[in-house]
Amino acid sequence: MEKLVLLGLVLLAQQAASQNVIYKLSKEEFIRMPPKFHVDRFLRCMGGRGGVYCAAYADVVADAPSELLDMMRAYSAHSVTHYNYTNLRYGLCLTQECRSFYNGSDNEADLKTSSEACLNHSLSAEYGLKTRVTEVNCYFEGKSKYSVDWMDRLVALLLLGVLALNVLGTAYGRLRDRTKPANPILMAFSLSENWKRLKEPPSSDPKMKQLRQLNGMKVMSAILTVLGHAALPLFFTIENTNWLEKVYDHPMAKFMLHGHLLMATFFLISGLLLAYNTQVMAEKVTLSWNILPRAIFNRWLRLTPMCMVFISITATFMRFADYGPFGQIIGLEAQDCRDYWFYNLFHLHNFNDHSQCLLQTWSTACDFHLHIIGLVVMVLSPSAKARWWCLGALFAVGLAWPAYNIYTMDLDATLLASPRAMLGLFIKEPTFNYLYKRTYTNLPSFVAGILLGYLIYDWQKRNVFARDLTKYRYLYWLLLPALVMLVSAAGVYCRDAPRASLPLRLAYGPVVRPLIAAVIALFILGTMFKVENAYRVILEWRGWAPLARVNYCVSVSHVAIVRYLHGTRVTLFHISGLHIIHYIVAVLVFTGMVAVTLHLTIEAPLSELIRLLLDKKSPKVSNGTVVNENGANENAIKYDDVVGSEVKPYFNEYKKLNSEVNESANSGHVVTKSKNI
Incomplete structure (x- = not known):
């Protein structure tokens, strides 16, 4: 009875507040x-x-x-x-x-x-x-807010060293004697070799062809992410604010402003590839607890170098762009990167609610934590039944914890792209901090990906995908409208009306991302069954593979580009729909150019150096081919297959079996070549 009275008082208070x-x-x-x-x-x-x-x-x-x-x-x-x-x-x-x-x-x-x-x-x-x-x-006038210090000089020297190595490696790659084994370190910095690898077509392996659509999904998700983040600074450099407030009523805006819910795709694919590749490895290698430390270290080594390189650039050179009416957009992030870089180093920044430093890489931190959890469950579970129970428990935790936070903290159903939240870049938004970027809130999507990976592996072995399911193509075509409706439903919580009730928020918030993950899973299965040729042809386009290889560079760099473009403005925007399209296209093109440059000059060489470092018996390179001590082709893992590989911890063992299984979880590039699969 007391609870009913309390609920009534709350409703009356809300009604009274709404009158003002x-x-x-x-x-x-x-x-x-x-x-x-x-x-x-x-x-x-x-x-x-x-x-x-x-x-x-x-x-x-x-x-x-x-x-x-x-x-x-x-x-x-x-x-x-x-x-x-x-x-x-x-x-x-x-x-x-x-x-x-x-x-x-x-x-x-x-x-x-x-x-x-x-x-x-x-x-x-x-x-x-x-x-x-x-x-x-x-x-x-005539005074800079910042003075050059030792950190600026150190980063400048390191970048000049990288530039010199790229020039030297490119010249060496073109002028070297091809009758002799190449120097693998110099070849790692050859721009021409890295460009060739970037353009390589996806694997022709029949089993990997069935997973080619993942490249398209990863790139499309990255494009939507850039589109969403590109709009952020518009909210505090706009002249006609009333126009932007009216946009919230537009049906398309209800989808675009809540497109962040599609991040479930990223975690679904990450879990899928981890489970799939682990199963392939288990065919030839016994997986036990002693591989976990190296697996975790290799995952950290894949994610961290590029991230720290960009943090170094942001903390040093970018801060000097803090000059103008909106310069603080740049200056605040630069200072946070100096103060909180160690959170990013250990991928704990999704639990730091005070830093803007590479804020968009919260998903990378989540993926790192989920990767560890997934490996522990899959490797240490004593039986298949125990594994399913563990995964079920994790899924339940991922549903219950957000619901608990919504109930106890009075959070919104999902992250709302309100003007006030945009102005603060979500830093002070409790819904962003406790319902969006925490690891546990993304558990259901990741667990769904693991289950899908096991299912795909099993169905490939039993040739289930050979069945003709084209009669279901009309139902399959409904998946895209269903996905749009799920995302756009968040517009119910972001409109000119009183705030949605707690039961309504609890009915949507905890389940929306798992539901989106389920729709994406059906998309993936439908393309593998070749149910139709409309969505499938788009998702399996060969051109997605090179684009997917630069996904991580896009993720790391695009927000800094957006901050720079707005932080250096000296006037306000007068916005219209065409102006927004023009601006967003420009941001996409410029981000792509920067990402490709970073990949060729920094990410690709670092990935190859890491591979050489981890391989105790580093293979020699001759004419771009890896050979063993006797000169025979080892069919070894190529550099772009190694970076981000979920099965990289087992590189040495699996190399002896003369096969390779690789996946780039952050770039989305999937390549598997194995004589035993």
Whole structure:
């Protein structure tokens, strides 16, 4: 009875609160409010002698009761689709537009006072309002916020060394005597050799042809990820904020703004390939607990070098781009990379809720943890029955824990792309921290992938995929609309209406990503059964394989590119649909160019060096072919097959069997060549 009374009081409180919320404003009412963002002309300000420019964050206040301020508060209270118009972000030129309020001091307190006085002068005259400046980020003509230190010099030397090795390796690869064995270290840095490997077609092995669609899924997921992250900074460099608020009502926006739910695809495929490749290895190698330390170390070694290289670049060179009204977008991440790099080093950053450093790689940290959990269960389970029980328990934990968090923390059903969350880059969003990036919330998708990997391996052995299931093609075509509906359903929680009830949030939040993983699993099985030739032809396109090999570089670099493009802006965007398309296409193209460059010059050479380091009897290279001590072809694992391989821990043992099984979990490139499969 007490619980019912408490629930009734909560509902009454929500109803009372909703009465103080305004969901829609007319055009005339909207233009009565001060703009959320404004920037004085930065280049003109800093072009003058002694120019001082401050990006100010200010709360709107009033000396007396204000009907306008009450309206602003009521409209801003619905934070799911509205900006907070009682908190302004203005770029102010203190030495020109605000010169009558600036005393020439560079003290932060004085800069705040000058900015506040300037804002109060303009807002009081036009709107009858005042402000309280809470933070300023200022720039001074002729002065840099940062000075070059030992870390900058060290990273510069390392990158120059990498560049020199690329030049030397490329020249060596072209000019060397091909009648003699090549130097494998120099060949690792040959751009021409790395380019050839990047362009290699997918495996022609019949069993691997059935998994070729994974490359397409990985690349499409990466493209959607870039599209979503590219839109993030638009939320705080936009002039026509009302236009963006109206976008939330558009059906396509309901899908695009919640496309992050498709990250379930990444974890499903990762679990699938881990289980599949482990089963292939178990045919010839006895898997026991003593392979786990090396398996975990090799996984860490695959993920970490490229990540740390980019952290080094962000923490050093990128911070010098912090110069302008929006420069703090870059500066904050650079500082966090200096302060919290060790979380990324050990892939614990998805449990650090205070760092923006390579925030998008939370999925890499999750994958590392899930990889360990999956290996432990598959290798140490005493029987198949025990393994299924363990996987079932993990799946249940992955469902129950998010539900518990939603209930106890009053979280949203899923991560909502609200303007307020976007402005903070989700750092302070509890739903992002506890329902999205934690390892346990992605357990169901990963476990579903493991089960799918076992199923595919078994059905391949029993030739089940030879069955004709084309009669189900009409049902199969419904999978794509079903996927779109599942993702778009999140729009129910992100609209101009009172917040969804707790039961409604509990009904969607814990199960939506497992359901999406189930739909993707059916997609994969359908292509393997060749149910139809529409989706399958697209997903199995040969061109996905080279693109999939640079997936990890795309994942690591694209947010830094987006931050740079917006952090160096000096004006606001006036956005329309065509402007967004133009901008996003440009980001995709530029990200692809940067990712290919990083792959050829850094990722590919590092992967080959790691392979040479781990192989105790490093094979010699002759004319691009690996040979043994007697000169015979070892049919050894090629460099692009090794990077990210789930079965890499067993490299030495499996090499003796003259076969190879490889998978690039982060790049999505799948290659298997084995005489025994």
